[in-house]
Amino acid sequence: MSSIGLYDVEKVSKQIRDGRVGVLPTDTLYGLVCDAKNIAAVKRLYSLKNRDKKPGTVIASSVEQLVELGLKQRYLKPVAQYWPGPISVVIPCVFELPYLHMGVGSLAVRVVGDEKLRKLVEATGPLLTTSANKPGKPESTNIAMALNYFGDSADFYIDGGDYSNRLPSTVIRVVDDMVEVLRLGAVKINDKGELSNDI
Numbered sequence: 001m002s003s004i005g006l007y008d009v010e011k012v013s014k015q016i017r018d019g020r021v022g023v024l025p026t027d028t029l030y031g032l033v034c035d036a037k038n039i040a041a042v043k044r045l046y047s048l049k050n051r052d053k054k055p056g057t058v059i060a061s062s063v064e065q066l067v068e069l070g071l072k073q074r075y076l077k078p079v080a081q082y083w084p085g086p087i088s089v090v091i092p093c094v095f096e097l098p099y100l101h102m103g104v105g106s107l108a109v110r111v112v113g114d115e116k117l118r119k120l121v122e123a124t125g126p127l128l129t130t131s132a133n134k135p136g137k138p139e140s141t142n143i144a145m146a147l148n149y150f151g152d153s154a155d156f157y158i159d160g161g162d163y164s165n166r167l168p169s170t171v172i173r174v175v176d177d178m179v180e181v182l183r184l185g186a187v188k189i190n191d192k193g194e195l196s197n198d199i
Helices: 009-017 039-048 063-071 072-084 117-122 143-153
Strands: 022-025 030-035 057-060 087-092 106-110 128-133 170-175 178-183
Touching: 009 022, 009 030, 009 117, 022 143, 030 039, 030 072, 030 143, 057 063, 057 087, 057 117, 057 170, 063 072, 072 087
Parallel strands: 057 106, 087 170
Antiparallel strands: 022 030, 030 128, 057 128, 087 106, 170 178
16 A cells, blocks of 8 residues: 655656556546446456445546546537536446446546646556445545555555545536436536526
């Protein structure tokens, strides 16, 4: 287990490209992360979270990265208007990337807006992320909480400070041109897909 500065992109990206699983501050909350292209790392991340049929979220620096990962542009193009930013969109991927979506047939994805995180993801490629907590426990808002949950079972930790004032991403799904809000979080949005401050 190691501690690395968040903005040391070279060191952090090497850990991730080498298949390690760690905790870092995302553009929303602290997340348990790994290389979304590395099947063994993904399986290990899900094992640490005791996840079954509950996929994480793939974050990327651009829509192009998501397409290169194997997701269909026809599902990404209509929702690209919401990015970059903390809105995760659930898109179909029935035959693509089953190791990521755990057989569910859909996957939440987003393009990050935070500049420093985006530079990291540019270097690593898309990351699989899930909240840094154990099932049924509060989400980590500081590195001490994440250490308490995962200890030596995670390979590295990056301390970005106190995130107690942060919200998780808003999660939506687009069905027949209507936006279904699955979780209202950092961004407010209505069922017409309009960003709103009045909800």
